[in-house]
Amino acid sequence: TTKSNSFVIISTSNGIASECWYLDAEKPLDKFRLIAGREQNLEYSVDHSGSHFYFLTNLNAPNFRVLRAPVTNPTLKNWKEVIPADSSVLILTMEAFKNHIVTTERRDALLKVRVINLLNMEQHYIDFGEEVYTALPSVNPEFNTNLFYYYYTSFTTPGSTCEYNMTTRKKRLLKQNEVLGGFDPTKYESKRIWATAPDSTTIPISLVYRKGTRFSANTPLLLYGYGAYGYSINTTFDPNLISLLDRGVVYAVAHVRGGQEMGRHWYNQGKLLNKKNSFTDFVACAEKLIADGYTSASKLIAHGSSAGGLLVGAALNMRPDLFKAVVAEVPFVDVLTSMLDSTQALTTVEYNEWGNPHDSTFYYYIKSYSPYDQIKKMPYPNMLVTSGYNDNQVQYFEPVKWVAKLRANNTGNSQILLWIDMSLGHSQSSGRYLQLKDQAFIYAYMLNQWGITE
Incomplete structure (x- = not known):
């Protein structure tokens, strides 16, 4: 009714x-x-x-x-x-x-x-x-x-x-919602800045940090992105994030094309034969944050999961020099191989997102950005890659192959770490405390990369 x-x-x-x-x-x-x-x-x-x-x-x-x-x-x-x-x-x-x-x-x-x-x-x-x-x-x-x-x-x-x-x-x-631990919202502030992509499109970046944080080349900054399926990243409250902000970390979301933050065209400009816009947008956001003095490449960590793992993986191949470290959770990084395998559960229904690589136009375009296929002999930053053995959306062997090839081609001294949870699928652990434990593991890695010990 x-x-x-x-x-x-x-x-x-x-x-x-x-x-x-x-x-x-x-x-x-x-x-x-x-x-x-x-x-x-x-x-x-x-x-x-x-x-x-x-x-x-x-x-x-x-x-x-x-x-x-x-x-x-x-x-x-x-x-x-x-x-x-x-x-x-x-x-x-x-x-x-x-x-x-x-x-x-x-x-x-x-x-x-x-x-x-x-x-x-x-x-x-x-x-x-x-x-x-x-x-x-x-x-x-x-x-x-x-x-x-x-x-x-x-x-x-x-x-x-x-x-x-x-x-x-x-x-x-x-x-x-109650926030335990004496949270005081007046101690934090958020803002919006804009980066400029290579095609002159302006890309919104949402920032949050603790008041009094001094922006410099030594300021640790975490840059998150997704950019696929028309999914928009809303700026919501995350109580877990406070532990980073209180340690002087700046958190930023890159609202790259592929989501719908700026309208339907924002999605259409980041899919199929426009997919590379998502990656160049993310690179432009990282460059903007560094150029405006919010951080430096030695303190910038990129974070993405699933299709967001594809985002940071592709950006990594384009500009490995921009990041101190990269955290890629259950990353979709062997795009071409997966989209060629129509026996996988999600392949054919996602032709509208990535294109059908049995068409040569899409085959060569996907290959030109697929993180696994675009690995080169060059120094890569430190990396933490996670996967779940029971993941039926991004099969565990995708990140395994990716890590193996990255290690074989890395000409630098960085560590490329792989963590596979033998009990997980594509999502986090099902229990609240196990989820917090997983989050703590990721945060501990990031803090270590930034050199924050307390």
Whole structure:
């Protein structure tokens, strides 16, 4: 049912095409009626308020837009624009209330919440008061209300459930996750800076550090990235990270292309035959942090896992001189061999992400960046590579092969370490304390590389 309880909606989708049917909830014996038939690359979802259906759709809008149509005739030809398409804004969610529409959007690598008053069509964004943060809708079951509930967090704010009055624009904190150990958010700060990629695209970098941290060539910095599948890295609170920040470490997230932080085009520019943009973006972020004096190559550690392991592995082959060390967890590094093996569980379904290497165009492009295939005779930085023996997403032999070839070609004096957990799969240990133990192991390695002993 719609939140208004006025209609029953049947929705079906295959990921790139949608089809929705509706029924008046007061006439349950009537037949369901079609809103818009299934079309390739047409996605839409339906909500209801008053005399209109509201649609979140990618119709002529790769980043989605909001349209509406009268409930008396909601077919496609009657859809009218409420929120127009914007190439720099990706609309993620839409909720309809009696007097308001609320959307969640990605703009400039941040999540924004837009509120539209349906009585006068005035609109505004909720002001969250921080430069870098994450805000998402919480559970909002009530239709006839001016109150909107959302989840808020940032690098310096623990996860919080909040109430927002859409009429008065007043916020109220309802609940916040407890952080043990005397955490004081006023002791930390976060910011956003921008790097410039070789093609002149500006790449956002999110930073957090303890107030009073002095930036210099001796400042330890941890640079994290992922950049695949359209997965966006949200800036959220991680209590484990405090132990690094309190030791003077700066933590940075490179929002490289391949995610969706800057809209759908950000994903499209980091996949298939544009995949190398992800790697040059990451290199550009590392160069920016060094050039602006936040750290130096002798204190910079790169960190990525799974497809993020591919990211740091490819960047490593391009610029091994930029990093003191690299931590690659369950890294997807033998891309060409894996994508050629259609018997593996994930291969064929991921042709849309990496391309089908049985096509020579994709074969040679994948080979040109695959970390395993691009290893050269040169000095590599120190490395810690982890894997799980039972990993069915990135088979354990990928990092094993990678490490063996890196060791054989490394002309420097660095250590390239391999740790395989014989009980794990692709994810962390299942128990909370075991997860903390795994995290402590990674942090201990990093602290050792930075020369931090306390």
